[in-house]
Amino acid sequence: MRHAILGAGGVGLALGAALARAGHEVVLVMRESSRARYRGAIDVHSRLHGDLAVEARAVERLDEPVDALWVTVKAPALDAALARVAPRLTPDAVVPLLNGLDHPRALRTRFGSRQLVGAILIEAERTAPGRVTWNSLYAEVSLAATEADRAADLPDGGSGGRRLGGLAEVLADAGLGCTPERDPAHVLWRKLVLLLPLALATTAADGPLGIVRRRPELSALLHDAAREACALAAADTVAVDERNLLHTLDTLPGRTDTSLHRDVAAGVRPTELAALTEPVLRRAREHHVAVPALTELARRAAERELRAEIPAPHRSTYRKGETS
Template sequence: MPTIAILGSGAVGALLGAALARGGADPVLVTREETAALLARAGLRVDSPLLGDHHVRVRVAARLDDEADALVVAVKAPHLPAALQRIRAEPGVVVPLLNGTEHMAALRARFGDRVVAGVVRVQAHRDGPAHVVHRSPMLSVAVAAPGAPALTDALRAAGVEVATGAPEADVLWGKLTRLAGLALATTAADAPLGDVRADAEAVAREVAAIAAAEGAAVGAEAVVAELRALPDAASSSLRADVGAGRADHELDAIGGAVLRAGARHGLPMPRTAALVAQVETRAVAR
């Protein structure tokens, strides 16, 4: 039975931890002391159209002192430096599921070549520290080459869709190209996708050009087609975070990373830059 440590007990970390526990793996959620104590008492309640509504007990710890076959990093980018202080052991492989691209350098500075890029696609939120609401049947994880078999085998056994083998640039920039347009457009206007599709598509095209310069095989029109297939009511966690006045939003990890990469390659990003500025104004006003 593989031991899978998950750093972070937010919606993604808790949902994956619950799925792995039901699938027969040995997950441990590494989280803040007060959250670990609460989860140890109450367990996790999960509402999910994919995994079913259930209550499950998952091992929890305030720090990881023991060996693990894999470490999944499922915290938001602003929390990464502090969260890593909870990891005392040296896991076999480290798979971050953060948004953006720049976290890879920080993780490799700590764990070296054991870091393998990953991304997750899911719509979920926490309704309190011990309750995860998974809003749609979509839950998929992509892990770049060279892979992390202990993790991906356990996820598949738990009913999670897993893709493996793609180059790192394709995995990271594929998600960021899809995410940036949706997140920046909906957050800048504080509106659902149906009201801001032109902005979202313009950003997707700008980011796809940067992705190509970064060596990723990301087709702009394929991403635009994905955006067009989303319902008018689609929104983003960035919009929710900024709207709620949360300081730990991921604007820099998403929009900032795109602007910095574009600047490195000398690529114009007028729509992206304008939307990032609008989101910054909204965030400061909060």
């Protein structure tokens, strides 16, 4: 298969390297400034997975046919990234791996039923164009067809089922886990209940999870925010095992960090803070679910963002890449 990666940050590079190593053709869609410094190969550095270098072409604009388009930019960069995809291009499958809740609607307007909904759990950081440090042992992708695509499916699984099945096989062959979910809400919420409290707490603490744990008030807010996120997911008809989520938060390594914290600390603007928090707080109001801990952590993270260094004009945005 031919795959295009729109967003050559941490997530995009790790995904592209895994696909290329499995024998697939991979095209990276990069900004001009990054492509000028790209050497034609993705370099993966990992103490857990070992070092790896695989060749992959890079283009500034995607105007060639591909079987799958993986969208791995962050939400604030989505519109600019989509402008680098030819308007008439029709990949068989379009898979966004963004954080948040609102992006599927915008992508469906552009790509229609070819769009799936995806999420990835991985800790990977771009350190230079084409160079990524993969810090996590895990790399798990969740996928679901959109509601309209499922409604149009035929008894044999239809277009959405075929896309899901084909991509799940591709990811498994590439050494990445893939979990098909029954609907998009499950895909988005089951990542967000973990990511959102963790991202807000590490940003508020200006440090990784170990720093959060050493501050009792902040650690309590983290746990309360996770419980509130589970309640919101339930209001959106997504059941999440609260006990398991809290256990995960308690057993993650202390070095665990988030791209939101790293971007805020580095002065990258805009960050995905608004894309992560605003849809969740809006749903809390709609469902009349009290979320004082999430609200407080969002306030502290926003204050930290305001206090952080404003980037110099020459500093490129998203130089840290897209890290989940």
